[in-house]
Amino acid sequence: MAELAARRLMLVHAHPDDETINNGVTMARYVAEGAHVTLITCTLGEEGEVLVPDLAHLAADQEDGLGQHRIGELADAMAELGVTDHRFLGGPGKYRDTGMIYNDEGNADVPPETRKDSFWQADLVAAANDLVPVIREVRPQVLITYDQYGNYGHPDHIKAHRVATYAADLAAARSYREDLGPAWDIPKIYWTAMAESRMRSQLRLLREAGDTTTFEGMDPDGPMPPMITPDRLIDCVIEGEQFIDRKMNAMKAHATQITVDGPFFALSNNAGNQIWSAEPYRLVKGTAAPDADGVEHDLFAGL
Template structure:
């Protein structure tokens, strides 16, 4: 690979579309600023629902071709964001989407039966060894992935968190697998987060606009495991200038995301404000907050 830019960001995600929903404006911003952005996607998302009627035949319980189709959707989304370095962990299709169920508390959980080739069943060391050489090649100063709960319980998100965390540790060890490249210690690791204040405010705005069906009518005041108290959030990326790119990238994931529902139509400005802010928890490295007590740059202090 040719000489890399001074700033390098690596994101580890479970399925195509996770990256755009969670980090679309972040990725677009850093590409625009000249940083090197690398996306590693762990599965093809074979078990996803198909929201396009004429493509329903691709589903896992029919022709099982959805994963291959989603490779194209991901490529189109990355074109919208400007990301040219996107890879699948171990190569396309090595690890299969595990699928998920909902538990009694409404969180995603592991299905009662999972395939042997599912990402959830993958050996942790083997999967980490597919990521270590990427870390050592790219030498990112910043790594972004999920929290230990996978942010909402999906088994592949949890596994992506574990693989990213373990691979980052192994990549830094001088004596570990010299054949996988020169050691590299990632300076800052962030877990993406859903701001509690933003989440509750968005639900209240929907209610005020008369929409009680989006997100299954979730109660703005209920307890949710997937949200993060704002006191625990270290970095907020405000991406107003890039939110249109994010929305176009979401449209590219057409089998998974419908962007014409009430939530998106809820006054363009409101909808865009909701999607333009992306939140992060710093779990390794030293925070360098600004005057408001938060970072607004993942590379702050480096």
């Protein structure tokens, strides 16, 4: 067995691009510090909207080639961040992107009809069994995934949360599936978060810049949706201004999904440090080891 790196971080995400948007700075920072970073992506993102006109033919309702294309986008993004260990859950294409709709409340929701091979329909134990051996192989001290709401309600995000959570429990059980490797109990588990104070300040910047469509309907001084986390529940904030260029380049690598010429990115180029370089987390397993300001600034703090 190869010798393990001293610090090991695992992230479980639903589609290519989720990892860069949520954790690009975090991943780049820990790679730079010599930690082993493992990314697990649960689907190929086959149902995503294609933002590049010349590639519109790849859409699910046309040639249905978007998933294969996004394998390349993810590889390019990970090259920007320096991540060499990125895998698809159960292998590329085993679980199909479920797609999503917006319900009457304006939240992401499960489509009325889903395919049998969709990630949403996957058996929870079977999907967890694809992740357990990776956890036991890599033996991460830190796991990052979504909250129970999948941050904004996308069914694949919710399923990724459930699979990661269940697999972490199963991987720790000495008597569970000895054929999948020796048990490993992950010391710290975090959920990605969007901090309320930062969201309000970013909304103000966007509105002041004349952007009324990004996060449409959200008022900087009004009530926040469920995907926004009150500051008192934020346990860790990873700041990485020196890695912001890597994150932005990785986002550009996901060209079919992220457009970089809109007002949001124009603002980002001017205020990118505030919008993209701070990545907040909620600690849901393990003991927090906060700094003097009351939050952690290292996911491995206390280990």
